[in-house]
Amino acid sequence: MSLLKINDLKCHYLTDIDTVKAVDGISFEIEEGEILGVVGESGSGKTTVALGIMGLLPENTAIYGEILYRGELISSLPEAGMDKLRWKDIAIVFQNGLEVMNPVMKVGIQVTEPMIRHLGLSPESARSKCADLFRTVGLDPKWMDSYPHQLSGGMRQRVLLAMALSCDPKLLILDEVTSALDAFTRKEIRDLLVDLQKKNGYTMLMISHDITFVSSVASRIVVMYSGRVVETGPVRDILVSPRHPYTRGLVHSTPDIFVYKDLWGIPGDIPAGDGFKGCPFSPRCTQKIEICSKASPVLTPIGGGREIACHRGGIAGLLEAKNLNFRYRLPDGEYLQAVDNVSLEVREGEVLAIVGQTGSGKSTLAHILANVIKPECGEVFFMDGNVSKENYGNRFSGIQIVFQDPFSSTSSRFTVLDAIKEPLYINKIGSNGDRLQMVKNALELVRLPTTDNFLGKYCGELSGGQRQRVALARAMVMEPKLLIADEITSALDVSTSANVLRLLKGLQNRRGFAMIYISHDLSLTLKIADRIAVMNSGKIVEVGNSHDVMLSPSDEYTKRLVGSRIGLCCHTH
Incomplete structure (x- = not known):
């Protein structure tokens, strides 16, 4: 049985002007001990998926579909029920430590708070465990008495990771954890995550627009575009032979993959609002046909553990x-x-x-x-x-x-x-x-x-x-x-x-x-x-x-x- 399963999840933000379909009918599952990567451009709905799993979406969000954790439906749980799951079973590491952390509270206190609340530890025991967690993530425990602004970006990210690990969760969601870090720190975080997964067997959902970072850690990738999944498959297959035109554009826009090639992004932008019909990628697609502007393609298995949503079955042959x-x-x-x-x-x-x-x-x-x-x-x-x-x-x-x-x-x-x-x-x-x-x-x-x-x-x-x-x-x-x-x-x-x-x-x-x-x-x-x-x-x-x-x-x-x-x-x- 999958640790986490998502069935036809839709998360629509309701505003006075229109409805933003941030997530529009996605389905995927994560096996226990697996690292699954979710990639896509900014605005593709990746973070909304993470917030939806954690039950942290704002009140103006209409949510449909199912989120199951170990076979139990959690998407309809009341706040009290979700609060019991957070940190102990499912934890998240956000992308911007300075915005997420309380600026007037020492980082050690912020890390011990979930342990005191969810594990019932005394402040002394929680502080002792916090010191161990700091060592685990590569930080000297002396930094526990620092404020967030006194730490570098990489150090804050490690503190957030320690906080997420504090209650020993089964599923760890990592949302753009390296997006603002330099290359050296990025590699350190990557090595740390790989090491943690090997030692403790954490199941991870890794969300990022950085396909290079995700591919270096994950075993499988989900590619999102405009709130939908357009392609899934094993990491190497996606990188070497992308089947969806959008995935190919992402791969070809990545300097670490095409080291000799000049960079050319995908022309155009993700469609906004709820008025668009058909395949959301069709305005930017080089191989669109008439049906692409009329009907949305269904995610279909194509063998080898891969799925693709394209009316033409993926990148079509021309000559x-x-x-x-x-x-x-x-x-x-x-x-x-x-x-x-x-x-x-x-x-x-x-x-x-x-x-x-x-x-x-x-x-x-x-x-x-x-x-x-x-x-x-x-x-x-x-x-x-x-x-x-x-x-x-x-x-x-x-x-x-x-x-x-x-x-x-x-x-x-x-x-x-x-x-x-x-x-x-x-x-x-x-x-x-x-x-x-x-x-x-x-x-x-x-x-x-x-x-x-x-x-x-x-x-x-x-x-x-x-x-x-x-x-x-x-x-x-x-x-x-x-x-x-x-x-x-x-x-x-x-x-x-x-x-x-x-x-x-x-x-x-x-x-x-x-x-x-x-x-x-x-x-x-x-x-x-x-x-x-x-x-x-x-x-x-x-x-x-x-x-x-x-x-x-x-x-x-x-x-x-x-x-x-x-x-x-x-x-x-």
Whole structure:
């Protein structure tokens, strides 16, 4: 039997203006001795869950559903009944010691108070136990006679932890216990919690927006968004292979997980009020479909101890290549195997980098995926359609490719307007007035001028960086669902390359399209890629999360590729 079980819990704050659905129908359970992490952005309802379990929600809260402790319903207990459970059975450690603690009472007295009240200890016995608790949490007992303001943030957090442990509870709720602490103190608190759990077998509910901290302690994670659970599962599975678009956004926003990558948060904000219908994440989601704005998804088991709430079953596949082969005929009649039985998958909204030496087959593969050339055998599917049979490059929400050399891919005889407008004209999209506005919108996206003077410039008058941005605008004007960027910075200087790359990743983050980034520069790909596929002699020899490929490559060629980086910052890897 679970120690704590929550069934369809709803906590709605009633105000004069509207109803705030802080928690809106969540269910989970904690086994005895387990550490369960609850993560999510600020405002997702994590602290409300903790207060609901403790029976500490304000009077203007409407509470529905069930909270069971050891099979006993506690959510409907009167205050006197909950008071018997607090501290002895369930205790909480709050996130801000200075606000929670009484500023005019010495911390030792505050820690002994629950023991005197709930355990019936004498003041002398309680003080003796308090000294032991201070030692347990790494504090010298001399600090018992200090006031809260005389302690550092880390020390106050340890005092609150000692207070929570004072009555030897079975369930310990930790609410953002490290949010305001420095990295060193944070690790000390983490080590202390792990040690306490090992020695005493505490069951812990760990609430935090810091997914790194939670994952270092918990065995299982619950991901909350806008008062609902969107995904649950074992810690490693959630971090390595998040299945919900929101979870992926959280993981990719965490610097301790993607140590080489630039930080890009999830665009948009959590919806407020009670007027929203459908999936609450849909306004920020890159793969939403019609039903997402009409109905809320149900949390559904998907195997392996995981659950997900998504109408599309989680992050959906966008492009799938199966057994692709392509050969070039050489002047002497021999054949060069450029692509050799390659299979890969690209999911909605992700950035897949394909890296390898010059001549490894990367650009040929890119051209096959974009349907620029046909494979000798194998198939490419895009949104369940066959790329070779459909013109996905000729429509909105299709596939677009930006080629390696901007001087060859855009005609010097075209004006900027003509170059960007051409795909709209060829595919008979919009009127002349509509096309002009679409071109200006695309130029704004790539941060180029929209004046008549610039539109009338010939591409041959532009710098390399400007010309590559025009090529990017030409692709973006078709609003692609998948963008293939083939060595787009290789012909540019380092400063221009950095600007173009950051612009490209910013566009991808805001617009939500998936991207295949082709490059021989591993350092560059690490800045933007979610996953990396390593290509050698026409074959993909390794695929994995970018940090895994970088820090622990498994293939010998990948190891050589990682070791070939040069520079003062590279010699330790």
